Amino acid sequence: MTRTTTQTNRRIVLASRPTGAPTADNFRLEEVAIPALEEGQLLLRGQWLSLDPYMRGRMSDAPSYAPPVEIGGVMTGGVVSRVEASRHPEFKEGDLVMAYTGWQEYAVSDGTGVNKLPAGFAHPSHALGVLGMPGYTAYAGLIDIGQPRPGETVVVAAATGAVGSLVGQIAKLRGCHVVGIAGGAQKCEAAVKELGFDACIDHRAADFPEQLKAACPRGIDVYFENVGGA
Ligand SMILES: NC(=O)c1ccc[n+]([C@@H]2O[C@H](COP(=O)([O-])OP(=O)(O)OC[C@H]3O[C@@H](n4cnc5c(N)ncnc54)[C@H](OP(=O)(O)O)[C@@H]3O)[C@@H](O)[C@H]2O)c1
Incomplete structure (x- = not known):
């Protein structure tokens, strides 16, 4: 008992x-x-x-x-x-x-x-974020698997989420051109102004493909997928 x-x-x-x-x-x-x-x-x-x-x-x-x-x-x-x-x-x-x-x-x-x-x-609380599972996921996925080099273009989805926000910031520290994809103008603005991304595109925009192409003039070297959707 x-x-x-x-x-x-x-x-x-x-x-x-x-x-x-x-x-x-x-x-x-x-x-x-x-x-x-x-x-x-x-x-x-x-x-x-x-x-x-x-x-x-x-x-x-x-x-x-x-x-x-x-x-x-x-x-x-x-x-x-x-x-x-x-x-x-x-x-x-x-x-x-x-x-x-x-x-x-x-x-x-x-x-x-x-x-x-x-x-x-x-x-x-950082043990649950940047110094925890999302941080390890961002770091290992980008550095060990993506292996971006300085000057390369990294695109990351769910760009303001727990993982995506770190992926973009680590990629910036590595000297990459970083383009985020996020849902809505407010998130996109935060990705650029607060997280330091070079650009961020709203996946709900009607001209999303054209905007993505314009933001990545040298193509995409690493795409960090976070959502499993279109
Ligand atoms: N394997 C691992 O060890 C591991 C560890 C951690 C995380 N993960 C995975 O990494 C991914 C991100 O995790 P997270 O913790 O960063 O997530 P999160 O912060 O909760 O971000 C999720 C974001 O994904 C976007 N989203 C959700 N459904 C969507 C849809 N149907 N189409 C397009 N976008 C959608 C939304 O952002 P927008 O509105 O901005 O699009 C949402 O805010 C998840 O798939 C998670 O399962 C894996």
Whole structure:
């Protein structure tokens, strides 16, 4: 029998598998007692949760590179948490960690897959962004696979998204001509003015092909695909 505490955890579980875009009906909010820690366990309290496109894949039981979230299971997600209590030798109260503990306020862990953030890490949420999975994806995809050279043209879709915004900025640091593709004038303006892209084109524009051609006078050397659409 699991011993519990008087503290309550609120968590969001997958209630049913969505067809098309998910709705609130596909989820259920549960309140459950937090189990008492056993030797070797730690209690995590979520501080920042990242919402990412891969989560839609986990809501489906279609064949994938990763298993689906079970019906009734806590929705998955990367979370930066504070260690609230520890009976684990490698973690102490107050440590900040990153782990895939999902859409819930608290999680009990045995330390597997829990990565401690360095002490004094100025912006802990960056462990979910530029210094986390989206940053690794942008860096490895662009530098290891795309391998752009200075002066080459890099085009990136979802240009203001978590991955695309970093792809474009890294490409600029590498001396490339960078053209983003994004949905809407506001995003395109941000890509150029805030992120430093050379140009950004709205994929909803009627003359999108002509604009893309004009922005890439020497053609496209690397295309970083982010959306899987036309
Ligand atoms: N393999 C890995 O390890 C890994 C890791 C991280 C991310 N990823 C993948 O990388 C991609 C980007 O991730 P992210 O976290 O940067 O995403 P994000 O920030 O959520 O960006 C998603 C953007 O894609 C665009 N978009 C969505 N549906 C579209 C459609 N049907 N047609 C055209 N554009 C559409 C939208 O931007 P606009 O409105 O500007 O078009 C949307 O804001 C995703 O495919 C994600 O699954 C893979």
